[in-house]
Amino acid sequence: GAVVSQHPSWVICKSGTSVKIECRSLDFQATTMFWYRQFPKQSLMLMATSNEGSKATYEQGVEKDKFLINHASLTLSTLTVTSAHPEDSSFYICSARRDQNQPQHFGDGTRLSIL
């Protein structure tokens, strides 16, 4: 159990376009979902935390107008990178958690490349 699906796994697009990434918990209800960014050979950097039906909480330095997060249901959260530019190219990973004190379960990530 505890499977998290992330889609797409890889996307290439032109500068200025918006990209939506989906994160789904397939076999459990996730009260909280998290979005991370990971640079090569570095650990995960938390971008934001979202609770179902509430506004996301963004980490310091993360532009909430650039990275729009929607947690519409207990099994789905989306991250939209608006007006993406080459510096937004990175590996984005989501995770989902049933409740506090439970482990986070991660998706397989989305490799975003902006040309």
Place this chain on the structure above:
Amino acid sequence: EDQVTQSPEALRLQEGESSSLNCSYTVSGLRGLFWYRQDPGKGPEFLFTLYSAGEEKEKERLKATLTKKESFLHITAPKPEDSATYLCAVPSYYGGSQGNLIFGKGTKLSVKP
């Protein structure tokens, strides 16, 4: 402030050569310590949760242990398929956080046949 430090940064082993990875932590009120495995280009895969000092968990060739200040991930007779980066993390409730995971930088394990 909550912190997690992992050592070594990289570890090269021969197949069958047992060893241990270390994770030391500083957190106010531990509410679990998590071990993950991450393969290149993939998200972290959950391995273990440890909640209290003295607790041990095992899975195949891996055994995780916990003390009041650190955790060890013991790898017994590793195989090449155990090669990955192993991440240790603790949830933080510092400053109103919602149990956000504080990750160590990981230990990159390479097992040569």
